[in-house]
Amino acid sequence: MTVTSVVKDVDRLELRLVCDFEAAPDRVWQVWADPRRLERWWGPPEWPATFLDHDLRTGGRARYVMTGPDGTKAGGWWRFTAVDAPRTIELEDGFADDSGEPDDSLPVAHVRVTLEDAGAGTRMTVVTRYPTLDELEKVVAMGMVEGMTLAAGQIDAVLADL
């Protein structure tokens, strides 16, 4: 199993996910550092992400747009608050319009990514935190909509095989 543990802390509004990869930290770092690699995993298969900007350094920003099966676009932005290659990335993740311009009225998540040596591989810890319950509810609700889309697509695939 890749995912080693998941801890949800409702009081701290935090999701802590620990996972192990069979690759050295330098290679795992590249999946964050190289926007072309990022695009292959950040969005779900039905909602691939395209990174318009990606400036991975403290104070740098990234903009991305995810495109749904029917062409609907959902934008997002990151602001890197701390970057220490190949160990730590701290970023703020927010919503944007379809051109990737930040929508400041929507909640912002704080994400901390840590890479550690683990034998021949790498342990990655991702902590996602929201400042208030309202914001968490809103983001989870919106995330659910995307999650449901994904699940609905999977149901279609199953039905097609019958």
Place this chain on the structure above:
Amino acid sequence: MVVDQDRRTALDPDEVDRVFAALADATRRDILVRVLHEEQSVSALARRYDMSFAAVQKHVAVLARAALVHKRKQGREQIVSGDVETVRAAGRLLDALEEVWRGRVDRIAELLALDPEEDRT
């Protein structure tokens, strides 16, 4: 409080069907995201889409039957607001976020498992 993984949903199967059916349409998902963010009148929503007022009203009705949104009258306007409780009950707080990250982690693992030859830096 630390909650461990729990796959239960608070919706019964009929409700889940209605929620899935309601969310199967891109316009309805878009309407839901908008009204979760901020309540809006049906006419304000209708202005955003290339479809008739009646068509938008139908979409809102499907969302309302799934209890994903609520409608109330305000003068001549119908105001639509999102029901965070229902959306949350459909998967419970943080579960959706976990699913999003599990998907990402699987995709990273696949990417890393590819021949390192492909690793151009």
